[in-house]
Amino acid sequence: MTDTNESNDTPRDPDEELHDPRTGDEGRFEDQPLRERIAANPRPAAIWVAGLTLLVALQFGAIANFVVNTIPWSLLFGILPSIPGAGSVSAAGQWFADLPALLTRETIPNEGYYVPGEGWQGTFLGLSPAIAWAIRVVLVYAYSFAFLAWVWYAYVLFRRHYRYADWTPRDDIVGRLRTHRWGQFGIVVVLAFLVLALFAPALATAPVEQNIEDPYSHTIEYYDAELGEVTETTVGDANRDSASRGSSSNVGPMTYDEYDRFHPIGTLPSGGDLFTFMAFGARISLLIGLLSLAISGIAAATLALFGAYYKGKLDLSFVVASDSVQAMPRLLLLVLLSVVLADTWLGGLYSGAIVLALIFGATGWPALWRAVRGPALQVSEKEWIDAARSYGQAPTVTMRRHMLPYILGYLLIYASMTLGGIIVGVAGLSFLGLGVDSPTPEWGRAIDAGQDYVTTSSWHISLIPGIFIVLVVTAFNALGDGIRDAIDPQSDVGGDSDDATDEAAAGGTGA
Amino acid sequence: MSRLGYLLRRLLLAIPVVVFGTSLTFLIIRMGPIDPAAAIVGSPDTPSAQQQYERTREQLGLTKPLWEQYVDFMTDLLTFNLGQSWVLSPGTNTYDLILTYAPRTLWLGFWSILIAILFGIPLGFYAGLNPNTRIDYFVSFGGIVWRAMPNFWLAIILLALFAQSQQYFFGFDWSNFVVQSPVTGAYEFSDITTRDGFIREFKRVLPAALVLGSASMGNEMRIGRTAVLETINSNYVETAKAKGLSAKKIVWKHVFRNALIPLVPVITSEAFLLIGGAVLVEVVFGINGLGYLFFQAVINGDLPLVASLMYVFIIVLVGVNILQDLLYTIIDPRVGLEEGGA
Numbered sequence: 145m146t147d148t149n150e151s152n153d154t155p156r157d158p159d160e161e162l163h164d165p166r167t168g169d170e171g172r173f174e175d176q177p178l179r180e181r182i183a184a185n186p187r188p189a190a191i192w193v194a195g196l197t198l199l200v201a202l203q204f205g206a207i208a209n210f211v212v213n214t215i216p217w218s219l220l221f222g223i224l225p226s227i228p229g230a231g232s233v234s235a236a237g238q239w240f241a242d243l244p245a246l247l248t249r250e251t252i253p254n255e256g257y258y259v260p261g262e263g264w265q266g267t268f269l270g271l272s273p274a275i276a277w278a279i280r281v282v283l284v285y286a287y288s289f290a291f292l293a294w295v296w297y298a299y300v301l302f303r304r305h306y307r308y309a310d311w312t313p314r315d316d317i318v319g320r321l322r323t324h325r326w327g328q329f330g331i332v333v334v335l336a337f338l339v340l341a342l343f344a345p346a347l348a349t350a351p352v353e354q355n356i357e358d359p360y361s362h363t364i365e366y367y368d369a370e371l372g373e374v375t376e377t378t379v380g381d382a383n384r385d386s387a388s389r390g391s392s393s394n395v396g397p398m399t400y401d402e403y404d405r406f407h408p409i410g411t412l413p414s415g416g417d418l419f420t421f422m423a424f425g426a427r428i429s430l431l432i433g434l435l436s437l438a439i440s441g442i443a444a445a446t447l448a449l450f451g452a453y454y455k456g457k458l459d460l461s462f463v464v465a466s467d468s469v470q471a472m473p474r475l476l477l478l479v480l481l482s483v484v485l486a487d488t489w490l491g492g493l494y495s496g497a498i499v500l501a502l503i504f505g506a507t508g509w510p511a512l513w514r515a516v517r518g519p520a521l522q523v524s525e526k527e528w529i530d531a532a533r534s535y536g537q538a539p540t541v542t543m544r545r546h547m548l549p550y551i552l553g554y555l556l557i558y559a560s561m562t563l564g565g566i567i568v569g570v571a572g573l574s575f576l577g578l579g580v581d582s583p584t585p586e587w588g589r590a591i592d593a594g595q596d597y598v599t600t601s602s603w604h605i606s607l608i609p610g611i612f613i614v615l616v617v618t619a620f621n622a623l624g625d626g627i628r629d630a631i632d633p634q635s636d637v638g639g640d641s642d643d644a645t646d647e648a649a650a651g652g653t654g655a
Numbered sequence: 656m657s658r659l660g661y662l663l664r665r666l667l668l669a670i671p672v673v674v675f676g677t678s679l680t681f682l683i684i685r686m687g688p689i690d691p692a693a694a695i696v697g698s699p700d701t702p703s704a705q706q707q708y709e710r711t712r713e714q715l716g717l718t719k720p721l722w723e724q725y726v727d728f729m730t731d732l733l734t735f736n737l738g739q740s741w742v743l744s745p746g747t748n749t750y751d752l753i754l755t756y757a758p759r760t761l762w763l764g765f766w767s768i769l770i771a772i773l774f775g776i777p778l779g780f781y782a783g784l785n786p787n788t789r790i791d792y793f794v795s796f797g798g799i800v801w802r803a804m805p806n807f808w809l810a811i812i813l814l815a816l817f818a819q820s821q822q823y824f825f826g827f828d829w830s831n832f833v834v835q836s837p838v839t840g841a842y843e844f845s846d847i848t849t850r851d852g853f854i855r856e857f858k859r860v861l862p863a864a865l866v867l868g869s870a871s872m873g874n875e876m877r878i879g880r881t882a883v884l885e886t887i888n889s890n891y892v893e894t895a896k897a898k899g900l901s902a903k904k905i906v907w908k909h910v911f912r913n914a915l916i917p918l919v920p921v922i923t924s925e926a927f928l929l930i931g932g933a934v935l936v937e938v939v940f941g942i943n944g945l946g947y948l949f950f951q952a953v954i955n956g957d958l959p960l961v962a963s964l965m966y967v968f969i970i971v972l973v974g975v976n977i978l979q980d981l982l983y984t985i986i987d988p989r990v991g992l993e994e995g996g997a
Contacts, residue, residue, distance in 0.1 A: 464671045464675060465675065467976075468671075468673075468675035468676040468679060469676070469679070470972075471672055471673070471968075471969045471973050472680070472969055472972075473931030473968050473972065474927070475931035475932060475934055475935070476930070476934065476946070476965070476968065479949075479950060479953055480684075480953050480965070483689075483954060484684070484689060485687065487688045571808075572805060572807050572935055575807045576934070576935065576938065588805075588807075595939075598811055598812060598814075598815035599818070599819045599822065606808065606812070610804070610805065610808035610809075610812070613803075613808065614800060614808075618800060621803065622799075
């Protein structure tokens with residue numbers, strides 16, 4: 145039950161936690177913990193938990209695998225002396241990680257070969273690789289959206305059965321998003337992007353280590369028509385024959401190569417599968433984006449709160465600091481920092497993604513801070529801040545309880561809009577050969593690789609990744625617009641300067 | 656506060672910004688693992704190379720304590736003693752380098768600002784005057800997508816389209832249109848005053864300027880549209896209508912003038928995008944302008960040049976910022992002179 149407790153608790157309005165002395169006297173509205181409310185009416189919660197268990201069970205192996213193998217535990221705990229019993233823990237984790245999951249490439253394999261007269265070998269139900277892959281993609285997206293719908297249903301149940309208040313301001317925010325088509329477009333595309341990143345191993349047409357990172361250490365089987373038998377070859381050799389290099393050789397979108405491998409959006413000049421490249425590239429873009437936003441968001445919120453609470457000299461010093469960072473052209477600063485830091489130990493972490501995230505975080509806080517400084521200053525003028533101060537509440541508590549909730553929404557809006565800019569910026573750096581090291585996939589490098597083939601039959605290499613970026617960036621902007629209109633419906637007709645900050649935030653790095 | 660006082664205050668506030676920004680540059684360059692001396696003479700393997708390495712360290716002042724290096728660094732830059740390039744083109748004065756490279760970037764920047772203004776603002780205003788029509792949707796959506804395109808990607812695509820224009824535009828040959836001009840490469844200003852020379856250079860700058868101005872154009876469309884919508888619904892426009900002013904006069908005299916105000920910061924902030932974003936566009940189009948120079952200096956470890964260029968950029972951007980605030984107070988006197996720091 146603790147599980148539901150947590151997930152149901154999130155949509156609660158912070159104001160509810162405050163005791164209202166009037167209602168408290170009557171006793172009826174005395175703050176009963178959510179656990180007791182659920183105990184009084186367990187049926188909806190039980191149904192929900194059953195559904196969640198089912199959904200998790202379908203993918204349990206993959207989730208465990210993600211927890212055990214994708215998160216760099218050795219990196220996180222490597223500094224500490226070895227913990228006794230760590231070996232057995234990791235063995236148990238590995239056992240969980242090896243449990244079968246429904247939506248993996250092993251359950252629905254799409255890699256196989258065609259033998260004349262016998263049909264497809266090694267693929268799911270003997271279907272063609274294209275169809276097997278398409279089934280997997282549809283299932284993954286259906287599963288993800290079902291999961292999200294179920295999480296949403298938790299909120300609906302909470303609202304219907306367990307919440308005291310019939311109405312909270314948050315209901316209006318949700319209601320406004322319901323009719324905001326543009327914002328919904330943003331949400332759908334952003335979710336599709338997140339699923340692409342999260343489920344990259346299952347969505348990709350081939351495993352990334354096999355196809356892109358280390359093709360010469362892996363082999364595949366194919367039917368050699370000349371020999372008339374099934375032959376084995378290294379992926380590297382196969383890739384060499386399925387490279388997209390303009391008129392001399394080309395494997396375009398929605399085609400098979402000579403080794404019966406299906407390429408939904410064609411191949412790279414190296415012969416690797418472009419879709420696999422994009423799926424894993426989405427991962428690294430998202431990681432850099434979220435990490436850098438976390439860094440700059442925390443910095444921006446902290447500075448905005450302290451600056452707004454203490455005002456005066458402190459605020460002025462923040463203005464000078466942020467102006468100084470912003471006085472350097474952002475993209476040039478990024479170029480400089482990524483070159484300078486490339487050879488340090490930081491630059492080696494996760495193919496340089498960590499250092500990029502740090503760089504984007506360190507150069508991105510002024511824009512975010514500027515966006516939330518206004519709202520923070522406005523809140524700090526309210527009488528309840530004065531009241532809290534005269535009541536003797538500690539400044540940090542006042543900031544956290546009475547100021548932070550008001551700027552969080554704005555932070556979210558600008559974070560969403562900035563994320564698109566960061567994705568473009570990372571791609572731009574990779575395009576210049578600075579960002580993420582080869583062979584780790586990154587979208588900008590695909591565009592760079594296809595640069596010479598734009599007007600040839602291999603047009604897909606540059607064009608399709610670019611369209612992906614445009615779509616994702618537009619979606620993040622749309623999401624930001626949607627959140628803004630939902631949180632603050634007046635903002636659209638409000639101040640002009642707000643708009644200018646919006647546009648500047650969305651413009652990003654100028655890449 | 657008078658306008659002069661305001662200007663003085665802004666200038667005063669700009670000093671710590673410049674000093675702090677330059678110090679940050681020093682920090683990044685000196686704290687990083689790049690050894691400027693090794694970048695210049697190569698790694699010291701042989702004794703003679705070692706000697707040369709030591710000599711270069713001496714010349715660069717790297718043997719002094721760090722705080723002294725910092726003081727030297729700051730005094731040199733703040734007195735506009737920008738030094739010279741060490742790796743990229745050894746011995747050349749930074750001023751000479753900037754004078755050689757800057758005109759190309761300025762030419763590119765000028766046209767990208769102008770094209771963005773000439774297309775973006777009219778389109779945005781038109782959309783604002785005819786809200787919720789098909790053209791409005793087209794402009795709004797186009798602006799959003801146009802802005803979301805990564806510059807370097809757009810540059811590649813446009814470069815390909817212009818270079819092979821016969822293939823895509825029904826036989827229209829861009830390279831030989833009016834005057835013959837290559838699509839990529841550095842600009843040639845020797846005969847810019849002649850008609851043919853001007854057209855040639857304009858043709859050459861057009862694709863790059865479209866790319867570099869793309870983000871600003873999208874911004875101008877969107878902000879122009881909202882600004883016009885806002886002014887149309889304001890009370891003084893209602894009043895003007897009520898007293899029987901012609902629609903033409905209302906639009907030109909009352910709506911457009913006021914709608915231009917929020918566009919000022921957008922236009923001036925283009926300077927940021929232009930200086931920063933020029934790197935990628937210049938790399939794709941093979942224009943050796945300032946962005947390209949900076950990029951080359953960075954990857955070749957020409958740190959003295961990097962620092963000087965960064966200092967120049969900081970000065971320019973801070974200057975543009977001050978100019979923007981001043982323009983704002985002139986165009987819109989309602990803007991408070993006190994809230995200048997923000």
